[in-house]
Amino acid sequence: MKGEPTVSKAQSRSPLLDLAFGYMPAQMIHAAAELGIADALAGGPKTSAELAGETGAHAPSLHRLLRGLAGLGVVEQKERDLFALTAEGQRLRTDASDSIRSLVRLFCGPDVWRSWGDMTETLRTGEYAWERATGMTPFEFFESPSNAELSATFNAAMSEHTRAVAPGIIEAHDFGRYGTVADLGGGDGTLLAALLHAHPDLRGLLFDQAPGLTAASGTLAGVADRVEIVAGDFFKDVPGGADAYVLKSVIHDWDDEKATAILRNCRAAMRPDARLLLLEQVMPEIVTPETQGVVRNDLNMLVCTGGRERTEAEFRRLLDAAGFADASLTGPIAPFGYHIIEAGPVG
Numbered sequence: 001m002k003g004e005p006t007v008s009k010a011q012s013r014s015p016l017l018d019l020a021f022g023y024m025p026a027q028m029i030h031a032a033a034e035l036g037i038a039d040a041l042a043g044g045p046k047t048s049a050e051l052a053g054e055t056g057a058h059a060p061s062l063h064r065l066l067r068g069l070a071g072l073g074v075v076e077q078k079e080r081d082l083f084a085l086t087a088e089g090q091r092l093r094t095d096a097s098d099s100i101r102s103l104v105r106l107f108c109g110p111d112v113w114r115s116w117g118d119m120t121e122t123l124r125t126g127e128y129a130w131e132r133a134t135g136m137t138p139f140e141f142f143e144s145p146s147n148a149e150l151s152a153t154f155n156a157a158m159s160e161h162t163r164a165v166a167p168g169i170i171e172a173h174d175f176g177r178y179g180t181v182a183d184l185g186g187g188d189g190t191l192l193a194a195l196l197h198a199h200p201d202l203r204g205l206l207f208d209q210a211p212g213l214t215a216a217s218g219t220l221a222g223v224a225d226r227v228e229i230v231a232g233d234f235f236k237d238v239p240g241g242a243d244a245y246v247l248k249s250v251i252h253d254w255d256d257e258k259a260t261a262i263l264r265n266c267r268a269a270m271r272p273d274a275r276l277l278l279l280e281q282v283m284p285e286i287v288t289p290e291t292q293g294v295v296r297n298d299l300n301m302l303v304c305t306g307g308r309e310r311t312e313a314e315f316r317r318l319l320d321a322a323g324f325a326d327a328s329l330t331g332p333i334a335p336f337g338y339h340i341i342e343a344g345p346v347g
């Protein structure tokens with residue numbers, strides 16, 4: 001309009017460029033999580049020199065990061081050189097009940113970061129980036145003692161995520177009807193502990209490979225007398241005897257061939273009246289902005305594990321191939337849209 005300044009397309013701010021530069025805030029938040037800035041600020045505001053002293057950082061550089069974190073709403077700049085945690089920043093504290101520190105350390109840390117950085121090659125070759133870089137699956141990688149620290153971060157990240165998901169799962173399904181629930185690939189037992197706290201008569205069986213179980217005894221405190229912990233490999237066999245077999249965020253780690261092999265081993269271990277409960281996000285046939293979470297997770301599987309998020313039809317095909325029938329879906333369950341996919345053995 002006449003008299004008003006015009007902004008040409010070339011001068012306007014591009015939302016797409018802001019998205020592409022999203023790696024900068026991601027790495028700023030990661031650096032804060034890695035250094036333990038939020039833990040150091042738990043007691044109240046501090047200067048950059050005080051924080052640098054406590055976290056082993058270079059004070060002038062840390063001051064620059066803190067200004068950046070203030071811009072993101074992670075900390076508040078109270079004076080030129082005095083910083084405090086915001087309510088959102090509290091979630092980077094290790095001891096916060098809704099902490100996301102390990103999730104940030106895992107998903108923005110060098111190993112997952114490298115896999116995302118190699119996405120173009122994954123798209124050219126179909127080979128997933130993690131395996132191209134390491135020569136093994138993430139779960140084989142975690143088995144090496146030299147990767148114990150990353151394995152512990154992975155377990156803690158899964159626990160943070162599962163802590164948020166568990167209340168909705170417990171509300172959506174009557175686990176009180178079972179005598180024993182087996183949680184296969186159950187990690188440190190976060191979900192099983194929540195189930196057993198909610199149902200005092202329920203017993204549990206926690207099954208995972210040894211690196212997944214390292215923190216289990218701490219997580220299961222208070223319910224340990226009702227839990228059997230079994231280290232094993234679900235590609236070899238699965239323990240029998242449970243009334244329900246839960247696999248949360250396990251099937252999505254694997255391609256169809258490996259996922260079918262796990263499910264067949266479950267089928268072989270299960271009594272005819274036992275139930276299979278897959279706890280997974282379900283990919284919609286047509287994606288919308290609201291379903292971006294599952295789409296992002298699918299791409300994370302594409303580069304990091306060689307697995308995938310699946311549509312309802314794809315889950316039904318897998319279950320059918322592994323000898324399960326009568327699948328029913330409950331969900332989406334807040335906050336991340338998980339579904340409970342329940343099925344029983346055929347025949």
Ligand SMILES: C[S@@+](CC[C@H](N)C(=O)[O-])C[C@H]1O[C@@H](n2cnc3c(N)ncnc32)[C@H](O)[C@@H]1O
Nearest residue numbers: 139158162185186187208209212233234248249
């Ligand atoms: C994505 S994590 C999910 C952990 C947990 N169910 C949760 O949702 O918090 C996958 C789990 O599968 C376990 N796992 C991977 N390969 C396995 C195998 N061959 N046998 C048993 N467990 C395995 C991992 O150790 C890990 O705990």
